[in-house]
Amino acid sequence: MTTFVLASASPARLAVLRAAGIDPVVRVSGVDEDAVTAGLGPDPAPELVVGELARAKATAVIEAVTREGIYDAVIVGCDSMLLIDGELQGKPGTVDAARTRWRTMAGGSGTLLTGHSIVHISNGVTVGERHAHTATVVHFATPTDAELEAYLASGEPLAVAGAFTLDALGGWFVERIEGDPSSVVGIGLPLVRSLLTELGFAVSDLWSVPREI
Template sequence: MNSLYLASQSPRRRELLTQIGVQYQMVSVDVPEQREACESPSDYVCRLALQKARAGFQALQSRRLCSSEELAKAVVLGADTLGVLGDEVFEKPLDHNHARQMLRQLSGASHQILSAVALVSGERHALRLVTTQVNFRELSDEEIDAYWASGEPCDKAGAYGIQGLGAVFVKSIEGSYSGVVGLPLTETAELLKDFCVPVWQAQD
């Protein structure tokens, strides 16, 4: 049985892994989230997920966070999520005005959430990308401002959290709910199985 390390500070991803009984340890990474010129949204989100997983594995090596025996059984998970409307990418809002702009664009429209998950172990890696369509109802400016004041949108791709107060904006989705939250669980569990990391473990 291999040991999993999560290269993410996202509380949503931690909660989702715990939800399916995956035991893991945290590893801190710093990967710049800057889209390259002419890079498609799908290429961008996949690159970030894989870079985070690779950076996590390198951190285990360089910082000597585990023994050589533990490193041989270490698997690092990296993930990234972003929203797409037309050709525009929606990441985390920079401020109130940016969040208001994004939510106005999403209002009454359908957009896509791209969620990529990558696993790295030694020289081996695997990657999955999940696309979900999210359909919003019409939003008023008063709702948008009140939502920002709640504090929830600050660290969310697309400036909303479907698992929280932002759920009232969503008419329907087509695809992976957990992918919209930040980690597509079906695909993640399949990858973990391939890397001999079990789900449904009893939590310590």
């Protein structure tokens, strides 16, 4: 039986998968994202950055997974960043950085890029890979000063790509999106299904719970 492995610490990605019938094995890659990005040379294309980070995360856990005795698996790595005015925005990390981000993007829009990488291992050996990304336009509301400070105080925007979420507190400040909502949360189900199909898997075969018809 093929094991679905999520190479991510993101609780949002895990929640999306579980709601969609997959209870993955979670293994965090520990990839040095700054080092991966630096290795891409000067001014890499935004799509290349999220794609290579996703690939690095998926491949980084192969050894750990096989060492645990999981020899047949699909390993999924993802990376999301917000593109605003030609610049990629990752996790702000601090309240001041998140506040500055929101003052820039409030009332405007950005493109949430999410790289997806799927590695198929069989008998402990990589036998297939697929890599792609999604691009979803996010239109932001303008929170009041009090709302923004309360959102910053929650800590949520500090540790998420682009300093916002769609599926939690940040959803109050998203006016609309153009594209796949699951990819904004962090893992695009339609794209993952397409990549799995290319690797010879029916996504329904990976569901961990039966679905009533």
